[in-house]
Amino acid sequence: MSLKEEEVDNDKPMTFQDSRHQIDNNKQPDDKRLLHFGDAKKDMEVESKELVLSLQSQLTDSYKKMQEMEYQSNRLKATLREKDDKWQKSLSRLLKGTQDLRWAQLDAKEEILRLQFDWKDQLKNFGEELQTLVAAASGYHKVLAENRQLYNEVQDLKGNIRVYCRVRPFLTKDSTKQTTIDYIGENGELVLANPGKPVGKDSRRSFTFNRCFDTKSLQEEVFLDTQPLIRSVLDGFNVCIFAYGQTGSGKTFTMSGPTNMTPTNWGVNYRALNDLFEITQTRVHVFRYEIGVQMLEIYNEQVRDLLVTDGSHKKLEIRNNSQLNGLNVPDANIMPVTSTDDVLELMKLGQKNRAVGSTSLNDRSSRSHSVVTVHVQGKDLESGSIFRGSLHLVDLAGSERVDKSEVTGDRLKEAQHINKSLSALGDVISALAQKNGHVPYRNSKLTQLLQDSLGGQAKTLMFVHISPDADSFGETMSTLKFAERVATVELGAARSNKESGEIQILKDQVYQLKEVVAKRDAEIAILNNTIKEQLEKADNIANTEKVKGKPTNASKPRRRTSNEAQAQKGRKTTTENGNANAENRQSMRKIPGDKKTPSSLVLSTGHDPEDSTEHFESSSACSPLDSPTENKVQFEVSEDGAVNVFEKLKLLKSRRKGIGKRVGSFDSHHSLLEHDDVSEYVKAKPLNTTQQEAGLVFDTTTPASPSQPERNFTCQELNDTFQSSGDDTLSSFQDYTQQLKTDSNGRYVAGAKKYDVVAEMGRSNQQSGLRLRPPSNMVYGQDLANGSFETVLLDTIGGQNAQDTGCKRGSFLLNSDVGLDEDFGDEEAFESRGTCQDDTASLYSDSGMSAEAENSGSVDQNKKVRPNSIRPQK
Numbered sequence: 001m002s003l004k005e006e007e008v009d010n011d012k013p014m015t016f017q018d019s020r021h022q023i024d025n026n027k028q029p030d031d032k033r034l035l036h037f038g039d040a041k042k043d044m045e046v047e048s049k050e051l052v053l054s055l056q057s058q059l060t061d062s063y064k065k066m067q068e069m070e071y072q073s074n075r076l077k078a079t080l081r082e083k084d085d086k087w088q089k090s091l092s093r094l095l096k097g098t099q100d101l102r103w104a105q106l107d108a109k110e111e112i113l114r115l116q117f118d119w120k121d122q123l124k125n126f127g128e129e130l131q132t133l134v135a136a137a138s139g140y141h142k143v144l145a146e147n148r149q150l151y152n153e154v155q156d157l158k159g160n161i162r163v164y165c166r167v168r169p170f171l172t173k174d175s176t177k178q179t180t181i182d183y184i185g186e187n188g189e190l191v192l193a194n195p196g197k198p199v200g201k202d203s204r205r206s207f208t209f210n211r212c213f214d215t216k217s218l219q220e221e222v223f224l225d226t227q228p229l230i231r232s233v234l235d236g237f238n239v240c241i242f243a244y245g246q247t248g249s250g251k252t253f254t255m256s257g258p259t260n261m262t263p264t265n266w267g268v269n270y271r272a273l274n275d276l277f278e279i280t281q282t283r284v285h286v287f288r289y290e291i292g293v294q295m296l297e298i299y300n301e302q303v304r305d306l307l308v309t310d311g312s313h314k315k316l317e318i319r320n321n322s323q324l325n326g327l328n329v330p331d332a333n334i335m336p337v338t339s340t341d342d343v344l345e346l347m348k349l350g351q352k353n354r355a356v357g358s359t360s361l362n363d364r365s366s367r368s369h370s371v372v373t374v375h376v377q378g379k380d381l382e383s384g385s386i387f388r389g390s391l392h393l394v395d396l397a398g399s400e401r402v403d404k405s406e407v408t409g410d411r412l413k414e415a416q417h418i419n420k421s422l423s424a425l426g427d428v429i430s431a432l433a434q435k436n437g438h439v440p441y442r443n444s445k446l447t448q449l450l451q452d453s454l455g456g457q458a459k460t461l462m463f464v465h466i467s468p469d470a471d472s473f474g475e476t477m478s479t480l481k482f483a484e485r486v487a488t489v490e491l492g493a494a495r496s497n498k499e500s501g502e503i504q505i506l507k508d509q510v511y512q513l514k515e516v517v518a519k520r521d522a523e524i525a526i527l528n529n530t531i532k533e534q535l536e537k538a539d540n541i542a543n544t545e546k547v548k549g550k551p552t553n554a555s556k557p558r559r560r561t562s563n564e565a566q567a568q569k570g571r572k573t574t575t576e577n578g579n580a581n582a583e584n585r586q587s588m589r590k591i592p593g594d595k596k597t598p599s600s601l602v603l604s605t606g607h608d609p610e611d612s613t614e615h616f617e618s619s620s621a622c623s624p625l626d627s628p629t630e631n632k633v634q635f636e637v638s639e640d641g642a643v644n645v646f647e648k649l650k651l652l653k654s655r656r657k658g659i660g661k662r663v664g665s666f667d668s669h670h671s672l673l674e675h676d677d678v679s680e681y682v683k684a685k686p687l688n689t690t691q692q693e694a695g696l697v698f699d700t701t702t703p704a705s706p707s708q709p710e711r712n713f714t715c716q717e718l719n720d721t722f723q724s725s726g727d728d729t730l731s732s733f734q735d736y737t738q739q740l741k742t743d744s745n746g747r748y749v750a751g752a753k754k755y756d757v758v759a760e761m762g763r764s765n766q767q768s769g770l771r772l773r774p775p776s777n778m779v780y781g782q783d784l785a786n787g788s789f790e791t792v793l794l795d796t797i798g799g800q801n802a803q804d805t806g807c808k809r810g811s812f813l814l815n816s817d818v819g820l821d822e823d824f825g826d827e828e829a830f831e832s833r834g835t836c837q838d839d840t841a842s843l844y845s846d847s848g849m850s851a852e853a854e855n856s857g858s859v860d861q862n863k864k865v866r867p868n869s870i871r872p873q874k
C-alpha cells in the first residue's frame with residue numbers, strides 16, 4: 001500500500017510506534033526498491049557507459065566520417081570551383097566569342113547589306129548594260145541577218161554558186177588525232193592550220209564561205225540553211241546541191257545520212273523531199289504539184305539508172321537543153337512519189353543498185369557519183385500557168401588522189417574515172433569563174449549532167465566536206481581551194497521555169513511535131529543516101545567518059561563561082577525541109593582539110609520568101625556515138641503575122657531589146673582550146689558602102705595564102721589592153737604586133753584589106769579591147785549570099801593555123817537591120833559540138849530562138865546551113 005493510501009485509511013491519529021512501524025514497514029520495500037534501483041542504476045550506468053562509449057565511438061566515427069566527408073566535400077568543392085572557374089572562363093570566352101561573333105555577324109550583316117546594296121546597284125547597272133547589250137546584240141544580229149539577206153540577194157542576183165563548208169567530227173578511231181581546224185566563225189570563216197609547220201604567218205590559211213558548219217552541227221541545222229533554196233523548186237527554179245570532198249569526209253552523211261538512219265539524222269535528200277511534200281500539202285488549193293524522182297549513177301564514165309528493178313545496166317544518154325519535159329536523161333526511170341515513204345523505198349532501191357567498192361581509205365567508200373533528181377511540175381490552178389523545177393542532189397565520189405588510195409586494177413580504173421570527171425568539173429568551174437567563152441562541159445558525163453545547173457539559170461550550192469585530221473591536211477587544203485574557186489563563179493540570176501498554160505500546150509505540140517520531124521528526117525537521110533549513091537555512080541560514069549575524051553579543067557579542083565553557089569543555094573532552098581537537111585548534117589560533120597580555103601562560120605536564114613509558113617528548125621548534129629538522135633523542131637512563123645523568117649526576126653527584135661549584134665560564138669575541137677586560155681573572137685566593121693547597104697558587118701575576105709593572111713586590125717587600144725592586162729602572152733604579143741604594119745589611121749595592115757577590129761570576147765579581166773594571140777591570128781570574113789550575117793574566125797593556136805590544128809573558133813553576127821536582137825549573151829548557151837568534131841554549133845536564146853552555125857571548109861557548104869530554128873524546149 002502506498003503512503004497515500006495509508007494516509008487515507010488512517011484518519012485516526014497515529015502513534016509513534018505505528019509511525020515507526022509504518023515507517024519500518026515502508027522502509028523495507030523501499031530498501032528493496034532502492035536496492036533494485038541501485039542495481040538498475042548500476043546496470044543503467046553500465047548501459048549508459050556502454051551507450052556513451054558506443055555513442056562516443058559512433059560520434060568519433062561520425063566525426064571521422066564527417067571529417068572525411070568534409071574533406072571530400074572540400075575536394076569536390078575545389079574541383080567544382082576549379083571547374084566552375086574553367087567553365088566561367090570558357091563561358092566568358094564563349095561569351096566573348098559569341099560577342100565577337102555577334103559583332104562579326106553584325107559587321108557581316110552590315111557588309112552583306114552594303115554588298116547587297118552595291119550588288120543591287122551593280123545589278124541594276126548590269127541590267128541596264130545588259131539591256132543595252134541585248135539591244136545592241138539584237139541590232140547586231142538584225143544587221144547580221146539583214147547583211148546576210150542582202151548578201152544572199154546579191155548572190156541571187158549575181159547567181160553565185162553558194163558554198164557551204166562542213167567539217168566532219170573525228171571518228172572514234174581517230175579521236176586522239178591532231179586537228180587542222182583552227183577556227184570556225186559565224187560568218188563562214190574557217191582557218192586551217194598546218195600541223196607540220198611551226199606557228200607563224202604561213203602556218204595558217206583562212207577561207208570564207210557562205211556558211212561553215214562545225215563538227216557539232218546537226219543535220220537539221222544544215223538542212224535549215226538550204227531549205228529556202230530547195231523550196232524555190234516549187235516555184236519553178238532549178239536547184240542543184242552537190243557534195244564535194246575527199247573520201248570519208250561526210251558527203252553521204254550530209255546528203256543521205258548515216259547507215260543507221262532515223263528521221264533525226266536524215267540527210268538533205270530526205271528532208272528536202274519531206275519538206276516539198278509538206279509544202280505541196282499546204283498549197284493544195286492553189287497549185288497542183290506532181291513530183292517525180294530519178295536516181296542516177298555515173299560510174300566509170302557511164303550513166304546508169306539506179307531505179308531499175310531488173311538489174312539491167314543500160315547505158316544512158318545525157319541530153320542537155322533538148323528535152324521538152326526538162327529531163328536531161330530521158331531514158332532513166334522517173335518514179336512518181338507522193339510521200340516520204342515512197343522516197344525511202346526508192347532510195348533503198350537506189351542504194352542497193354549503187355556501185356560500192358572498197359578502198360583502203362574508207363570501206364564504205366562509194367566509187368561513183370550519185371545523182372538524185374527531183375522533178376517538180378506545178379500548175380497554178382487559177383491561171384493555168386505551169387511551173388517546172390528540178391532539184392539535183394549530187395553525192396560526188398571522193399576527191400582524193402589515186403596514189404593515196406593504193407588501189408590497183410578495177411579500183412584504179414574507177415579512181416581514174418572519178419579523178420578525170422572531178423578535174424573536168426574543176427575545168428568547168430575555172431572556165432565559168434573566168435567567164436571564158438568556152439566552157440568544157442562535154443569533157444565528162446558529170447559536167448554534162450550538171451551543165452544546166454552549172455551554166456544555166458539554176459541556183460547551185462556546193463557542200464564542201466573536210467576531215468579535221470592532220471593526215472588529211474593536203475587534201476583538205478586542195479578541197480578548200482577548189483571550193484574557194486567555186487564560190488567565185490557567177491551563174492547569173494536564176495530564172496523560174498514558168499510558162500503560161502497556152503505556152504505549155506504549144507510546147508507539147510512542138511514536142512510532138514519534133515518527134516514527127518525526127519522520123520521524117522530519118523527517112524530523108526535514107527533517101528538522101530540513095531540519091532548520093534546514084535549521083536556518085538553518075539559522076540563516076542561521067543568521069544570515066546571524060547578520061548576517055550579530051551582533058552578539061554573539071555578534073556582540077558576548083559572553087560565554085562558565086563553564081564554557082566547561088567544556084568546551089570537555090571536548089572537547097574527548094575528542098576529546104578527535104579534532102580538538103582540531111583545533106584547539111586553530113587557536111588556539118590566534115591572537118592575542113594584544105595588550108596587554102598578559109599574556115600568560116602556561117603549563118604544563113606535559109607528561108608524561102610515565098611513560103612509564108614517558114615520552118616524554124618534545130619538540129620543536133622553530133623557524131624552518132626555521142627548523140628544518135630537528131631532533134632528537130634518546127635515552128636510556124638505565121639502565127640503572129642510574120643510571113644517569113646525575116647519578119648519573125650524583126651518581130652522578135654521589136655519585142656525584146658537585146659544587147660547587141662553579136663549573138664554568139666563557138667569553137668570546135670575545144671580539147672585544144674580549153675588548154676589555151678585565149679578566148680577572143682574578133683568582129684569587124686563594115687568596110688564598104690555596098691556591104692553596109694546590104695547590111696553586112698564584115699567584108700568577104702580570103703587571105704592570099706595561109707602563111708600570109710590578111711591582118712587588118714585597128715586599135716592602138718589593142719596593144720594598150722594587152723599591156724594593161726598583165727597577161728603572160730604580152731611579150732609575145734608585142735613581138736607579134738611589131739611585125740604588123742599600121743596605116744595612117746592606125747589600122748593594122750597585112751594585105752590588101754583593112755579591118756577594124758571592133759570588139760572581142762575574152763576573159764573576164766578584159767572587158768574591152770581585143771586580145772590576140774600570136775603568132776597566127778587570122779581574121780576571116782565571109783559574105784553570105786543573102787547578106788544577113790557575117791562571120792569571123794580567129795585562129796588562136798600558137799604557130800599553127802586553123803586547119804593545121806583542127807581548132808576553129810568563131811563568132812557570128814546577125815545583121816542589125818534584120819538581126820535577131822535577142823539576148824544570146826552567154827557563150828555557154830552556144831552549144832558547141834566540138835567533141836564530136838563536126839564543126840557545127842547551135843545557139844539558143846532565152847525566148848526559145850536558136851540559130852545553128854557551121855564551120856565548114858568551103859563557101860558553098862556554108863549555104864547549106866539552116867540555122868533558124870526554135871530551141872527544142874524542155
Ligand SMILES: Nc1ncnc2c1ncn2[C@@H]1O[C@H](COP(=O)(O)OP(=O)(O)OP(=O)(O)O)[C@@H](O)[C@H]1O
Pocket residue numbers: 167168169171215245246247248249250251252253254258259362364365366396397398399465
Ligand atoms: N557530221 C558527221 N557527224 C557524224 N559522223 C559523220 C559526219 N560526217 C561523216 N560522218 C561519218 O564519217 C564516216 C564517213 O562519212 P561518209 O560515208 O558520209 O563519207 P563520204 O565523204 O560520203 O565518203 P565516200 O567518198 O566514200 O562516199 C561515216 O561513218 C559517217 O557516218
